[in-house]
């Protein structure tokens with residue numbers, strides 16, 4: 553074998569190894585990510601850290617969840633248009649109409665993309681309002697702070713409900729973001745559950761999915777609309 557053939561053989565071998573090992577590494581990383589998010593760490597991650605003020609904790613997480621949903625929906629903007637989604641729906645049974653109680657008092661029918669635009673602008677205005685979300689550490693929160701946070705979470709949930717019901721196939725087939733969407737939603741559900749931020753009735757469009765997430769982390773029975781946590785969460789199982 554002359555030197556040029558040897559070089560060619562080495563090159564081909566490297567290319568072969570490269571093609572073989574890249575998917576394996578990607579699969580390993582994905583398994584690692586799934587295992588981390590599916591472990592008790594995520595359950596623990598939503599809990600109020602010792603010594604932390606509940607409102608500070610809610611404020612930090614509200615900003616994080618807002619950013620997550622904003623990015624997730626941002627990947628769908630070319631598919632969620634006024635013609636594809638003329639109404640803001642979550643399956644055939646649920647439709648959301650926009651009102652902010654200030655400039656729009658009577659709920660109006662708008663396309664999903666317009667609804668999400670109103671919703672994100674409204675949340676951003678709350679987050680930027682220093683009288684609601686004080687930016688200095690130790691500054692006091694307004695008495696209605698938790699009510700504002702609950703409204704923000706209720707509205708962020710509506711975006712998840714629309715994405716799962718209307719755009720999930722696109723997320724799986726084209727965007728390959730299913731694992732990321734599910735991981736974000738699991739985190740969102742656990743945080744919402746921990747602090748009881750959304751009424752059960754509001755969760756109805758994704759009730760089965762939420763129930764399956766909660767049943768994985770807890771052993772929960774829903775009896776006559778009340779929750780009963782009968783056993784501690786499954787902290788070491790893979791999800």
Ligand SMILES: [Zn+2]
Nearest residue numbers: 632637664718
């Ligand atoms: Zn849409």
